[in-house]
Amino acid sequence: MDIILYLLTIIQYLYQLNCWLLNFICRYIPLKQWAFDDSHSPKYQKYKIDELPLITDFRQDWTYKELIPYFHKRYGKKICPIKRQSECDIPEECSCPRCQAPKPYLYKNNGSKGQLSCKVCDAKFSQQDNRFSAIKLRCPHCGNTLVPKKDRKFFVLHKCVNPKCPYYLHNLKKVEPEHLNEAYGKNKYKLHYIYREFTVDFFRMDLNSLPKNASSLKFSRHNAHVMGLCLTLHVNLGLSLRKTSQALKDLYNIRISHQQVANYARTAALVIKPFVDNYEYKTGTTFIADETYIKVRGIKGYIWFIMDAVSRSILGYQVSDNRGVGPCILAMRMAFRKLKQ
Numbered sequence: 001m002d003i004i005l006y007l008l009t010i011i012q013y014l015y016q017l018n019c020w021l022l023n024f025i026c027r028y029i030p031l032k033q034w035a036f037d038d039s040h041s042p043k044y045q046k047y048k049i050d051e052l053p054l055i056t057d058f059r060q061d062w063t064y065k066e067l068i069p070y071f072h073k074r075y076g077k078k079i080c081p082i083k084r085q086s087e088c089d090i091p092e093e094c095s096c097p098r099c100q101a102p103k104p105y106l107y108k109n110n111g112s113k114g115q116l117s118c119k120v121c122d123a124k125f126s127q128q129d130n131r132f133s134a135i136k137l138r139c140p141h142c143g144n145t146l147v148p149k150k151d152r153k154f155f156v157l158h159k160c161v162n163p164k165c166p167y168y169l170h171n172l173k174k175v176e177p178e179h180l181n182e183a184y185g186k187n188k189y190k191l192h193y194i195y196r197e198f199t200v201d202f203f204r205m206d207l208n209s210l211p212k213n214a215s216s217l218k219f220s221r222h223n224a225h226v227m228g229l230c231l232t233l234h235v236n237l238g239l240s241l242r243k244t245s246q247a248l249k250d251l252y253n254i255r256i257s258h259q260q261v262a263n264y265a266r267t268a269a270l271v272i273k274p275f276v277d278n279y280e281y282k283t284g285t286t287f288i289a290d291e292t293y294i295k296v297r298g299i300k301g302y303i304w305f306i307m308d309a310v311s312r313s314i315l316g317y318q319v320s321d322n323r324g325v326g327p328c329i330l331a332m333r334m335a336f337r338k339l340k341q
């Protein structure tokens with residue numbers, strides 16, 4: 001009798017050990033099939049995102065009309081128009097780009113070289129380029145002004161072209177010299193500091209960044225309430241696309257095609273995905289997992305769900321084209337991330 005009890009204790013102990021090891025593997029051991037040995041290679045620097053640039057804003061609200069009385073009151077110094085010895089060839093319409101002071105307050109700073117100076121705010125400027133009306137971007141590593149290199153559809157690419165920039169020299173050192181000497185060798189690597197200034201408003205839904213047929217949420221024929229009804233019937237009540245379309249017509253006399261319902265559902269799914277993924281679900285002590293397969297455009301795929309046993313909230317999920325261990329463990333990791341220490 002004693003030996004059975006003893007063996008049972010051993011089995012329980014081993015089982016505990018197994019659970020502990022499995023937990024350890026899921027959390028800490030990197031997976032071979034997902035981790036690439038050369039992911040630190042300079043070739044992959046292309047995917048690296050640089051830190052934000054330094055921004056110098058030259059725009060200011062005060063004009064010479066406020067500045068002259070202010071200086072008078074603050075320092076007891078009255079700024080008067082310049083008394084000129086000789087004829088001045090500064091154009092009549094020229095004014096200070098920083099404080100808008102007109103010609104009587106402007107003088108030539110360096111003779112005939114073309115730089116003008118403002119007597120009111122002490123700004124030095126040339127008549128051609130008006131840097132005071134704009135924002136200047138500078139490299140956070142060397143302080144040089146970034147040069148706008150490429151004007152793409154949704155962003156402007158600014159680059160630090162300083163050949164002595166410490167960031168550039170640091171990246172250059174990491175690349176093998178023979179790779180640099182190949183044709184267009186330098187272009188294969190991301191060596192310079194780069195900043196993408198996005199010109200697209202992320203808070204406006206943009207059709208180009210959404211899959212085909214997604215709604216722009218600008219609503220020309222219907223409105224947000226109709227979209228809400230579509231989602232309630234199709235998602236919450238589980239009606240098919242055609243039944244949803246039929247129900248809307250029968251119940252509310254709203255004519256909407258089943259394709260439009262599908263478009264709304266797809267758009268909503270895309271918009272709420274980041275919120276769902278990052279939502280802080282309350283987690284219990286027991287998790288359950290399920291594996292099933294789905295067809296995506298006719299191709300069979302596998303999907304894993306990790307759920308809280310009580311609340312049934314989905315804590316982790318993963319879609320994959322194979323039934324390997326990797327995607328399964330990734331789903332578990334996603335769920336474990338939501339656990340508090």
Ligand SMILES: [Zn+2]
Binds near residue numbers: 100101
């Ligand atoms: Zn000025």
Ligand SMILES: [Zn+2]
Binds near residue numbers: 165
């Ligand atoms: Zn730089």
